[in-house]
Amino acid sequence: MSNVLVAYFSASGVTKRVAENIADENGYDLFEIKPVEPYTAADLDYMDKKSRSTIEMNDREFRPPIVESCDVSQYDTVVIGFPVWWYTAPTIINTFIESVDLSGKTIKAFCTSGGTGIDGCVNDLKNAYPELNFAKGMRFMGNVSAAKEWIENE
Template sequence: MSKSLIVYFSHNKENYFSGNIVNLEKGNVQVIAETLSTMIDADIYQIKEVDAYPFDYHECTKRASEELKNNTRPQILDPLESIDEYDTIYLGYLNWWSTMPTIVMTFLESYDFTNKHIYPICSHEGSGMGRSESDLKKLCPNSILHKGLSIHGSHVDGCRQQLERGLGGK
């Protein structure tokens, strides 16, 4: 029996949203993941960092840039013991500096994704998937990587139809 997992990293606090910096009570990717969880039968897991990202948008993006430049792998708070029971992974993340946040890379490097179906879902404010799909191929070379779905962050409240279309009726 095939089992699915929704894994996501989301950032509430200050975010770039529709041309402005605003405080989001719930991060865009969390909204996407929660919407998806109402559509499919899947377990859900939120990637959380041990060392919280700054509240301030500019401080947060500076840290994210430094982590990417230095190939840093932030530590995950309460990591999953295993993903062995899952065949399908829906991976939600935001676009930071043209790819996924390095904490998502930490997650991907922590497990064996051999023969697992990965459906990337990326929230952005105009930069789409960036190079995250090619980075995913490098990080999970033995997985079955499906075409990514990019969702404009300021439109996540109406993302159900986009998820239905983008995931092919999953």
């Protein structure tokens, strides 16, 4: 068992592949944050103001239910991965954060995005959870060769 957990949410499979690569290449443990109700292509249509993801992201207090949580007590570092939705982390990330005890942990967020960086996402999470220790985040677009140094040294 490693001292690093990579927890991720992936709606389309992109973030899943990145998280699996980070975990596999570095010997980290992996946990998938799964919604009780999986997202469909229609749910993810950000152009549709009535799509599920649009409705959820317009209500930042909404917490989509997740299938299960996990025990993070044995980890010093928890890496949380997600796609960027509306320039920030999807609200399901808040569901996960609120379902585990991250106090005293180093939290490193990564995103998968073709255009939006991670800094705004991390700032939003820091503002929502000022008691937690969010470190510098990272955006990945496929190549995860920099992950180990970022996770273990920064």
